[in-house]
Amino acid sequence: MLRGTRQTPGSPRSNRQRHNESKHLKMRIGIFADSHDHLDNLRLAVDVFNNAHCEVVLFAGDLVSTFAVPPLRKLQCPLVACFGDNEGNKPGLLAGIRIVGQLGEGPFCYKAPDGTRFLLAHMERQFRDLEGNFEVAVYAHTHKPRLHYDQRDRLFVNPGETSGWTFGNPTVVILETKPLDAQIIRLQERASAAAGKMVSDN
Numbered sequence: 001m002l003r004g005t006r007q008t009p010g011s012p013r014s015n016r017q018r019h020n021e022s023k024h025l026k027m028r029i030g031i032f033a034d035s036h037d038h039l040d041n042l043r044l045a046v047d048v049f050n051n052a053h054c055e056v057v058l059f060a061g062d063l064v065s066t067f068a069v070p071p072l073r074k075l076q077c078p079l080v081a082c083f084g085d086n087e088g089n090k091p092g093l094l095a096g097i098r099i100v101g102q103l104g105e106g107p108f109c110y111k112a113p114d115g116t117r118f119l120l121a122h123m124e125r126q127f128r129d130l131e132g133n134f135e136v137a138v139y140a141h142t143h144k145p146r147l148h149y150d151q152r153d154r155l156f157v158n159p160g161e162t163s164g165w166t167f168g169n170p171t172v173v174i175l176e177t178k179p180l181d182a183q184i185i186r187l188q189e190r191a192s193a194a195a196g197k198m199v200s201d202n
Contacts, residue, residue: 025114028052030077031159031173031182033060033122033140035068036086038163041170042071044187045162050076052174056112057101060140060159061122062086069096082106084122084140109134116177124156135180145171145184157182164188 030049035042049057055077061084063069072079079101087093097103106121107130117134119127124139137156144167145160157173164170170187 026176026178027056027112027114027116028054029112029116029175029177030054030057031060031138031157031175032057032162033138033159034062034084034143035059035064035162036062036165037064037067038165038170039067039071041162041164041187042068043074044170044190045172046071046074048172048174048185048187048190050074054174056080058110058118058120058138060084060120060138061106062140063093064088066092066096069093069099072097072100075100078102080110080120082108082120082122112177114177116180124158136175143167145173147173147182147184155180155182160184162187 030052032045057075057077057079059079059081061082064086065088079097081097081101081103083090083103083105094103107119107126109132110118110120112118116136119130119134119137121127121139123141127137127139135154137154139156139158142158143161144158146158148156150156157175159173160171161167162170162172172185172187173182174185175182
């Protein structure tokens with residue numbers, strides 16, 4: 001489990017610190033991307049988000065087909081998603097996602113109920129030359145999980161691939177908004193732990 005918090009002792013209050021101090025609510029948000037029709041891992045991701053009591057889930061593109069929609073109906077919170085570059089049936093996905101949330105062309109801004117501002121796109125390069133204020137940018141496409149900050153101390157989140165097709169290491173991210181903190185969650189470790197619990201219970 002990798003964490004995305006960072007401390008800068010002795011420095012002036014950062015953008016993230018000001019954001020944390022100005023909000024009275026704390027939210028837990030799930031983030032994932034690049035599921036590429038891997039339904040088993042998609043179900044695992046939904047279980048992780050539900051068990052973590054996420055209040056919103058963000059998806060950064062590449063569901064691919066409408067086969068991916070039914071597992072998402074098990075989410076216990078709203079879904080906010082953008083298209084990727086491999087979607088095979090955009091009208092079908094739009095129709096299916098309406099049941100659980102919203103889906104659109106990135107980049108776009110999503111403002112969470114606690115005021116946290118997210119930019120959502122499939123590729124990091126889509127953020128170039130964008131104007132406006134935000135605390136978190138969510139992107140994907142590389143299939144490699146990464147948490148990093150820009151010079152303005154804004155958090156950039158790549159949750160990696162949910163599918164595991166490319167690197168065999170399916171991951172998602174759980175983010176909390178106060179304090180701003182993100183963790184990369186390895187789905188295989190969660191699945192192994194759940195299987196071990198089932199064995200011990202028997």
